Amino acid sequence: MTLDDFRREIAEPAIEFRPELRWWLAEGLHGDATLRREIADAHRLGFGGMEFLAMDEGAIDHARYGWGSEEWVHDSQVVVEETTRRGMSVSFTSGTNWSNANLPTITPDDRAAAQELDVASETLAPGERRSGPLPRIDLAAPAAARHLPGERGTIRDQHLVAVVAARVLDADAGVLDASSLTELTASVTDDALEWTAPDGDGDWRVFFYWLHGTGQTAEPSASVNYTVNYIDRDGVDAVIAYWDDVVLTPQLRAQIAQNPRAQMYMDSLELSTFGAGGLFWGHTVVDEFRARRGYDVVPWLPFLTRDVPFMAVSTIYHHQPAGDADRITVDKVRHDLVVTFTDLYIENMLRPFAEFLHGVGMTLRAEVSYGLPFELTRPGPEVDGIETESLEFGAQIDAYRLLAGPAHLFGKQYSSETGATTRNHMLDHRFYDQIIATQLAAGITKTVLHGWASPAGAEGVTEWPGHEGMWPMFSERFDTRQPGSEFYPLWTAAIGRLQYALRCGRPRIDVGILRTDHFTDNLVGLSLTGPDGERIPDEVAYGTMWMRDRDNFWWQDLGMQDAGITYEFFDGSLLLRDDVSFDGDEVQPGGPGYRALIVYQETLDPDVAAHLLAWAQRGLRLVVVDGAREVQSLMEGRHTTHETAAARTPGLDGRDRELAATMAELRRMPGVRVTAPSGVVTALDELGAGGRARLETDDPNVLTHLREDDGLMVLYAYHFLYETTEPTTVRIVVEGTGAAHRLDAWTGELRPHRGARQRGGRTVVELTLAPGEVAVVVLDTTTDAADSPAPSVSEVARAEAWRLVVESWDAGEPEVLEEDRGLGYVSREVRPKTAVTRLDAGEVELAAWSEISGVGADVSGVGEYTAILSVPEVADGARYLLDLGSTGGGLGSVRVGDGPQRGFDTAHPVVDVTGSIRPGENTLTVRVSSSLNNRLRARGYYERIPDIGAQLTGEERTQHAVVREYGLLGPVRLLREE
Missing domain, CATH: 2.60.40.1180 (Golgi alpha-mannosidase II)
Incomplete structure (x- = not known):
């Protein structure tokens, strides 16, 4: 690409570079006119695509409007037609909390439904004999409490997997004697077991493991839909069959064929188990484990069952072994189980699903792995786009580096669901701009805003400012209900230009860090409780804590970051793939081009170590880091320190000595440095890998x-x-x-x-x-190019006397929308309207609206400020910049005289007005928007909105809203740059 090409294409970035939207539909209730209007509005405001899904809407008939209904299928057709007509991308949404990831064609007892391993147990004294039927799982018992959405339906069938006995060393602490593990499955006859506990010290516990469906359901849907099996091939086959036979009508297929950016978006894997075992399972797991790992997993089951109150990071194992050697062995087994799960997730879900989608003209974009005990990065090559999200990862650069590795290694589009918080209509626009800026720094180049909702919704539950969509507690909305939406065309174009620039060519990342993690902490963004139990506001945590308080999570030494040396993470086994290469200087030269790799975790696959050795013999630069510390669970304050890098293999493969020999040779090689985290920058400099920028x-x-x-x-x-x-x-x-x-x-x-x-x-x-x-x-x-000194900047003039008119937003009269499609019923929506009142504050000194007479603390909307700026002269060749000082984080625009309307960065609102400034008097018009917080606060809105951030820690309370500082705060200065 030439500079002229870049200049031409970035001036008005094409639609594929614009930010996209997650669109929450009130099931299939919306009429065609509403759907087309919303898409037209999104297109007019500069958004590049719509990812749509059905959200549970109260007070309507789910059988008529839920996912899978005729209304939903019809609406899907309209959405695809209208987005395609406008050149926008369109994404169907999948995921265990959205009904289209679940099926009405299966029951929890089918092989295609999600399965779990449950457990019942008995305790026997030494020498005690047990006989008779096996204890079974009470499938009608109340389900264990879970933080994740979803309910458990009726389960009828259970299948015996295994019976295992173990000596109890400490009943209160759950400590078992690993050497005593005894499988008794072969002794079961006609669902009965006779067995005598051995004599000696300590009681014995007998564990009975049963396989049954999880019964997880999701709403809304036209019928009961059950979560599919992500482990066995039966699950994806059922999904493919349903989409092939029911969802993808000939008309829908024809529309998809016309849209080159039609996608399936697979959301985070918020799968739940409800029984005492806490383990996802499948009909093939035992056999697949034996074939892949070379030993039997069944005897180890007592050390694998667990509680998982909130995603994999919250895992608490029921039992532990005694002694360091046994603990290492059990850790290896646990690792091997999750490696197997990851293999099956890749081979039995992602790979066939992607193949099917490609055959119907769609690509697969996915939030791979996290939420479940799967390795985070290995599934990356299997999808077309890798997605992360700002809510669970808290807009932390280290978290985004986790998935940047596989995205860059394999040339995948790296995107993020952006904008979800535990707040609702509260935060200024700058907060979200800073999330996007952080993501771009990690290599994310596609922003999917979370999200968009039509103001229209069901009667009886829809109030101003409109249909909530993603509940009134878990998101922000970037739609026409926002006062700032007036300025979205300027903003979306600016994001589009940044995303265009950062998709040019290939990423150049200095260092790749090998990191295997089966329990990634994807709850860092929800760690909002202080040491004394106080609720930390999202904006405080994002803006002043974590990475902005010198605390990165997985690579905690900040030497590389401070030096400008870029790095990202990936599982070392990805280096073994045929499509990853080393040319004697760079790893994956056509991709990120890592000039050095880092090994720091205590475990390393011996095949990966041998691969590194072979590459090191060809010139690979490698840094082995001992003593690195990383987060395990931020919410729980758990960390781990890897005293010696690559000290053992992660699995129970019997290859620790082989790894030790390989690492000993590596540590002696001239292109390898061994150091503590604080010595990494020096090591990289010595190796000639000190950073491209x-x-x-x-x-x-x-x-x-x-x-x-x-x-x-x-x-x-x-x-x-x-x-x-x-x-x-x-x-x-x-x-x-x-x-x-x-x-x-x-x-x-x-x-x-x-x-x-x-x-x-x-x-x-x-x-x-x-x-x-x-x-x-x-x-x-x-x-x-010749050297050019940094410019000098001087203040030319200030705008002091301002007039202010605020367009105050509040609830107006609602509009009732009706649609009769000739099906024997009429669909009705309520569309709350916004009433805008002009408040003329007259001449004002710049201050927050809450401090200005005639405006006040209860107002939200758009303020228009006008002033005369006197400029004595305009120097040829100089740049003139209008510095607004602060807009309270609000989005807005600037116009000088009859010049063009220009947008500005909410963090640094400085506008180039060179072509518009004239000698003498210049009329300035500055428009600044607010969030809806102050108006909603005054209306009592937040008094009934749950604070999800507090709820996650067990505290039931509503959101706490404070008066926000809105408006042009200044000072407003005209600067000359020469």
Whole structure:
């Protein structure tokens, strides 16, 4: 790509680069007019696609409107037609909390339904004999409490898997004697067992393991839909058959064929078990485990059953062995079980599902693995797009690095569901802009906003500001109910330009970190309780804690990050794939091009170690790190420290000595460094892998990301400490020489960057970044460039006298919408309207609306500020920048005289007005939006909205809303840059 190509294409980014939307539909209730109107609005506001799903809507007939009904199938057809007509992408949504991941064609007792391993037990004294029928699972007993949505339906069948006995060493602590494990399954006759506990010290416990369906259901649906089996092939076959025979009508297939960006989106795996065993299972697990791992899993089952109150990270095993040696052995078995689960998830769900979708003209985008005890990164190559989300990962750079590795290694689109919080209509727009900026720094280049809901919904449950969609407690809405939606066309174009820039060419990541994790903490974003039990507001946690308080989760030493050395994570077994290569200098040179790898966890697959050794003999740079610490569960305060890297194999493969020999050889090699975490940067420098865009001086404020296209280097830099007040100046040393250009994401202008110099085959780019500010610099390596000093900036004028009119938003009269499709009934929706009242505050000094007479603390909406800016002269060749100071985090626009409307960065609202400023008097018009928090607070809205963040810790309370500072806060200054 040439610089001219880049300049032309980024000026008005194509629709595929625009942010997309998760769209919550009130089941199939919406009429055709509503659906088409919503899509037209989303398209008008600059969004690039719609991912749609049915949300449970009260007060309507689910049999008529739920997923799978004629109304839902009809609405799906309308959605695909209208998005396709407008060139937008369209995504069907799958996932265990959404009914279209579950089927009406199965019962919990079918092989295609999700299965769990349940357990009953008996305790016997030494020498005591038991005889008679086996204890069975009471399938009618109340289900164990779970935080995840979903209910358990009626289960009838259970199948014996195994009977195992073990000596009890400490009943209260759940300690068993691992050497005593005895399988008794062969002794069962006609569902009865006769067995005598051995004499000696300690009681014996006999465990009876039964397989039965989980019975998990999801709503809304036209009938009862049960969750499918993700382990055995029967599950995906049933899903494929249902979609093939029922959902994908000939008309729908024809529409999908016309949309080159039709997708299936597989949401996070929020699968639940309800019995005492706590283990997902399948009919083939025992046989598959034996074939893949080389030994029998059954005798080890007492050490595998568990409680899982909230996703895999919350796993609590029922029993533990005594002694370090046995603990290591049991850990290896647990690892092997999850490796097997991951294999089966890949082979029996993802791979065949993707193949089916490709055959009908769709791609598969998925939040792979997390939520379940699957390895996080190994499934990455099996899907077309890898997705993460801001809610569960809390907008933390380290969390996004987890999935960046497989995305970049295999050239997958890396995207994120962005904007979900435990708040509702509360937070300023800057909060969400900062999430997006963090994600871009990790290599995410597709933002799917969470989300969009039509204001229209069912009668009796829909109130202003509109149909909630994703419940009134677990999301933000980026739709027309927001005062800021007026400015969305400017904003979505700006995001589109950033995403275009960061899809150019290939990512250039300096270091790959080998990391295997079967229990990834995907609840870091919900760790909102302080040490004294206090509820920490989302905006405080995101803005001042965790990564913004020098606390990364999985790679805790910040030396590389401070130096500008980029890195990301992946399971080492991915290096064994045929489509991953090493050219003697870089790993995957056509992808991220890692110049060094890091091994730091206590376990390492011996085949991976041998692979690293072979590569090291060809020049691979490797850093072995002892003593690294990482988070296991942030919410529970659990960490682990890996005292010695690669000290043992992760599984029960008997190859520890082989691994030790390999690692001993590796540690002696000249291209390998062995160090503590604090010595990694020095080690990388010694190996010549010190970073392609290295900071000249370490800086704790800035994150960078680098892309390379033929002839172009695209550098992204972000001052991520957005709640601080001080700017930072950094000099970034980029490999290659050429002319540097700075992108204005809000206008698409690409101008020569002032503050670049050539040095020894590299370009030093100087940037001064305000807190929260993003910069994109494009280096054209095909063009020679002279050094240019950083510009000088001076204040030319200030706007002091302002007039303010606030367009105050509140509930208006609702509109009733009816649709009669000739099916014998009439569908009715209620569409709350917004009443806008003009509040003329007259001449004001810039302050929050809550402090201005005539506006006040109960107002939300859009404020229009006008002022006269006197400019004595306009110098030729100078740039003029209007610095708004602060807009309270609100989205808005600026117009000078009759010039164009320009948007601005909510963290750093500085607008280039060079072409509009004239000598003499200039009329400034600044429009600034708010959230709906203050108006909803005044209406008592939050008094009935549950605080989901508090509920997750067992505290029942409603959301606490405070008055937010809205408006243009200033000071407003005209700056001249020369």
